[in-house]
Amino acid sequence: xxxxxxxxxxxxxxxMAHGAGGGMSRDLIQSVILKHxxxxxxxxLEDSALFETNGQRLAFTTDSYVVQPLFFPGGDIGKLAVxxxxxxxxxxxxxxxxxxxxxIIEEGFSLQxxxxxxxxxxxxxxxxGVEVLCGDTKVVERGKGDGLFVNTTGVGxxxxxxxxxxxxxxxxxxxxxxxxxxxxxxxxxxQREGFAFASQLKSDCASLVTLVQSVLNPLxxxxxxxDPTRGGLGTVxxxxxxxxxxxxxxxxxxxxxxxxVRGASELLGLDPLYVANEGxxxxxxxxxxxxxxxxxxxxxxLGREAARIGQVVExxxxxxxxxxxxxxxxxxxxxxxxxxxxxx
Amino acid sequence: xxxxxxxxxxxxxxxMAHGAGGGMSRDLIQSVILKHxxxxxxxxLEDSALFETNGQRLAFTTDSYVVQPLFFPGGDIGKLAVxxxxxxxxxxxxxxxxxxxxxIIEEGFSLQxxxxxxxxxxxxxxxxGVEVLCGDTKVVERGKGDGLFVNTTGVGxxxxxxxxxxxxxxxxxxxxxxxxxxxxxxxxxxQREGFAFASQLKSDCASLVTLVQSVLNPLxxxxxxxDPTRGGLGTVxxxxxxxxxxxxxxxxxxxxxxxxVRGASELLGLDPLYVANEGxxxxxxxxxxxxxxxxxxxxxxLGREAARIGQVVExxxxxxxxxxxxxxxxxxxxxxxxxxxxxx
Numbered sequence: 001x002x003x004x005x006x007x008x009x010x011x012x013x014x015x016m017a018h019g020a021g022g023g024m025s026r027d028l029i030q031s032v033i034l035k036h037x038x039x040x041x042x043x044x045l046e047d048s049a050l051f052e053t054n055g056q057r058l059a060f061t062t063d064s065y066v067v068q069p070l071f072f073p074g075g076d077i078g079k080l081a082v083x084x085x086x087x088x089x090x091x092x093x094x095x096x097x098x099x100x101x102x103x104i105i106e107e108g109f110s111l112q113x114x115x116x117x118x119x120x121x122x123x124x125x126x127x128x129g130v131e132v133l134c135g136d137t138k139v140v141e142r143g144k145g146d147g148l149f150v151n152t153t154g155v156g157x158x159x160x161x162x163x164x165x166x167x168x169x170x171x172x173x174x175x176x177x178x179x180x181x182x183x184x185x186x187x188x189x190x191q192r193e194g195f196a197f198a199s200q201l202k203s204d205c206a207s208l209v210t211l212v213q214s215v216l217n218p219l220x221x222x223x224x225x226x227d228p229t230r231g232g233l234g235t236v237x238x239x240x241x242x243x244x245x246x247x248x249x250x251x252x253x254x255x256x257x258x259x260x261v262r263g264a265s266e267l268l269g270l271d272p273l274y275v276a277n278e279g280x281x282x283x284x285x286x287x288x289x290x291x292x293x294x295x296x297x298x299x300x301x302l303g304r305e306a307a308r309i310g311q312v313v314e315x316x317x318x319x320x321x322x323x324x325x326x327x328x329x330x331x332x333x334x335x336x337x338x339x340x341x342x343x344x
Numbered sequence: 345x346x347x348x349x350x351x352x353x354x355x356x357x358x359x360m361a362h363g364a365g366g367g368m369s370r371d372l373i374q375s376v377i378l379k380h381x382x383x384x385x386x387x388x389l390e391d392s393a394l395f396e397t398n399g400q401r402l403a404f405t406t407d408s409y410v411v412q413p414l415f416f417p418g419g420d421i422g423k424l425a426v427x428x429x430x431x432x433x434x435x436x437x438x439x440x441x442x443x444x445x446x447x448i449i450e451e452g453f454s455l456q457x458x459x460x461x462x463x464x465x466x467x468x469x470x471x472x473g474v475e476v477l478c479g480d481t482k483v484v485e486r487g488k489g490d491g492l493f494v495n496t497t498g499v500g501x502x503x504x505x506x507x508x509x510x511x512x513x514x515x516x517x518x519x520x521x522x523x524x525x526x527x528x529x530x531x532x533x534x535q536r537e538g539f540a541f542a543s544q545l546k547s548d549c550a551s552l553v554t555l556v557q558s559v560l561n562p563l564x565x566x567x568x569x570x571d572p573t574r575g576g577l578g579t580v581x582x583x584x585x586x587x588x589x590x591x592x593x594x595x596x597x598x599x600x601x602x603x604x605v606r607g608a609s610e611l612l613g614l615d616p617l618y619v620a621n622e623g624x625x626x627x628x629x630x631x632x633x634x635x636x637x638x639x640x641x642x643x644x645x646l647g648r649e650a651a652r653i654g655q656v657v658e659x660x661x662x663x664x665x666x667x668x669x670x671x672x673x674x675x676x677x678x679x680x681x682x683x684x685x686x687x688x
Contacts, residue, residue, distance in 0.1 A: 015483070029479075036463055041477050042476055048478065051477060053441070055398065061444070063446065064447075064448050098393075102407065104493055107357075107360050108358065110356070111356040118376065132383060134385075136408050138408050141360065141686075153444050342484065
């Protein structure tokens with residue numbers, strides 16, 4: 001069979017940047033993948049798809065985890081695979097119910113490490129109140145994988161009174177983030193590169209069930225939730241502005257960033273705005289409820305450092321703009337290419 | 345972080361046999377994985393898990409596909425990833441509704457090949473009447489994957505009058521298979537090894553929606569359906585006998601096997617009983633309905649070569665026994681180790 005033969009034309013190939021969550025990922029998905037699968041729910045590219053059956057709305061979401069290293073301060077691929085998918089269900093207002101767990105193991109992988117990872121996934125699922133209902137295990141030859149890849153796919157139920165969607169975002173909405181950004185990405189990168197300067201840092205990897213459910217009551221007028229994972233907070237803001245055709249304005253000095261993350265980012269030439277988080281949410285909230293929601297978030301151990309970072313504005317529609325500490329402003333672009341590969 | 349360090353004790357490692365669908369796969373799942381995830385539905389290890397929400401039974405199943413080569417006569421990894429998961433939903437009597445599609449792509453993979461595979465997955469999903477509702481794309485560095493791995497996770501609805509389960513199998517039930525066994529496994533292996541002798545053969549890879557739904561009416565008394573993929577027909581029969589504590593007797597000369605598959609299996613030292621299928625079902629049917637069900641199956645293009653191969657008996661409980669063509673009999677054991685790796 002022809003596999004990868006090249007009959008006189010140039011063969012286009014997948015690059016690491018196609019998987020990094022920025023503009024090239026978006027291009028690959030839009031131009032190569034979506035054209036084959038036309039369902040409008042898929043095309044919305046939200047954190048979870050919603051479908052209705054028997055008068056009930058269910059949320060459905062999938063993620064494969066290819067993080068390296070498999071173990072990092074604050075978590076491992078098992079915890080991440082549960083928390084990441086649970087958080088994607090939460091983004092559409094669902095109560096997470098069930099997960100599938102599929103393992104692709106490289107031949108020679110340590111069974112002890114597998115046990116540690118499964119223990120961690122199990123603990124995280126108990127904490128999040130989700131049940132692993134089905135699974136699959138495949139083994140590939142040495143050199144054909146990278147230790148372990150994990151896929152989790154989640155199902156949840158959306159209560160009938162909950163309606164979260166970018167479509168609900170309005171001019172005036174306040175933008176909150178549930179804590180400091182960039183912890184996960186910088187932690188994983190520091191481990192990978194052997195940097196000592198970030199030794200105090202750990203990943204924020206966590207399931208945010210309690211935190212999110214504390215503000216889902218429709219009285220609190222939360223319009224939209226987003227999970228700033230691959231591509232970070234900056235990508236969430238740029239995407240929402242473009243898709244929803246609104247202006248977004250955020251204040252650099254209001255965005256919480258830990259000193260270690262800021263320092264490491266400067267040394268590495270990274271912008272924490274684009275660094276992945278695995279235990280944070282971005283909320284768009286009606287202005288008159290923003291203070292109330294913020295105070296509720298701050299009562300949860302996982303939201304103690306929540307902050308109001310900006311708002312949705314009438315000016316510069318389709319653009320997210322950062323007002324810098326020194327009084328200037330710059331557009332938050334969708335990053336084009338490779339950010340931090342294999343971060344989740 | 346310690347990763348795979350060895351502090352004076354021997355490190356046990358995952359082998360290819362752990363992924364081949366035989367006894368070692370079962371051991372890994374039972375002794376390493378299941379102990380961390382205690383849900384009784386998961387522990388049943390059926391093709392799909394069932395859960396109830398809002399008075400409706402939903403089926404939920406996951407599979408990762410790591411087949412090599414990615415393209416083979418009769419299909420490719422895209423078609424396989426749709427058909428395999430659809431068939432797992434069918435095994436519990438569900439009407440397949442939605443799939444997730446998650447790709448782990450190796451850096452450098454040809455975009456043209458990706459397009460071919462997605463086209464094929466898309467066509468198969470249209471044919472099976474399922475919608476791809478959510479997806480994920482990850483890229484790993486060259487040498488850390490193997491071209492493409494695909495995970496599909498499926499959701500379906502089980503009609504209220506359908507109840508398929510090994511628990512319903514009774515002594516006297518007739519065992520049917522929907523066509524010749526071993527086509528998929530021998531096709532993939534022949535491609536991989538470059539064998540010319542199987543050049544006429546193609547994989548049976550197919551979604552069996554129409555075929556299965558034609559016999560699901562409770563009037564036809566189909567008690568249990570199984571999808572003889574990894575581990576083949578032999579593993580299905582040995583597992584059912586052991587789990588259900590019944591005797592199973594099948595007649596070698598009634599089991600349909602194509603000449604090419606038989607020939608290739610002999611040369612390769614394989615037993616077609618244990619070779620994977622990707623477009624076949626094994627049915628356990630009440631004796632008085634077996635002829636009727638067989639005649640319905642034979643009317644479908646994908647069931648034309650269906651056959652009655654044996655029955656559930658009172659003798660030798662927990663054992664599946666093959667009566668050979670020459671009048672002897674032998675126990676169909678669970679294969680212990682490596683059968684055919686990377687076949688699905």
